[in-house]
């Protein structure tokens with residue numbers, strides 16, 4: 001059974017204190033906060049940062065990049081993945097996503113959930129820039145029953 005086959009119960013998500021997390025994960029979250037400051041979002045003004053932790057310890061940052069032709073913009077998560085993949089890093093441990101909404105966490109959008117699911121089930125840490133409370137979840141919880149191409153290695 002592959003890692004992609006864990007249960008997909010959204011209620012299994014939990015919220016942890018930043019300081020209770022592994023120091024490497026704290027670093028990944030801090031890198032996502034930094035990445036967020038580079039967001040190019042003149043239209044929405046909604047800054048998002050991401051940091052992708054590879055199995056080899058490398059961290060790739062990403063930010064959202066908007067465009068006058070709105071639909072060609074890219075989210076922070078996919079920016080980070082594109083950077084990692086284009087450098088030959090294909091194995092991942094976790095991704096951190098930082099956005100600011102007063103009343104909720106900025107979880108990955110549907111397109112990013114599908115995009116990320118291509119590369120296996122990894123941990124997802126979502127927080128606000130002040131890094132206090134952190135939503136701890138994973139891809140399978142965020143996107144149960146994701147679409148997989150018939151030729152992929154996915155099996156139920």
Ligand SMILES: [Zn+2]
Pocket residue numbers: 075076077108109110111112113
């Ligand atoms: Zn997205």
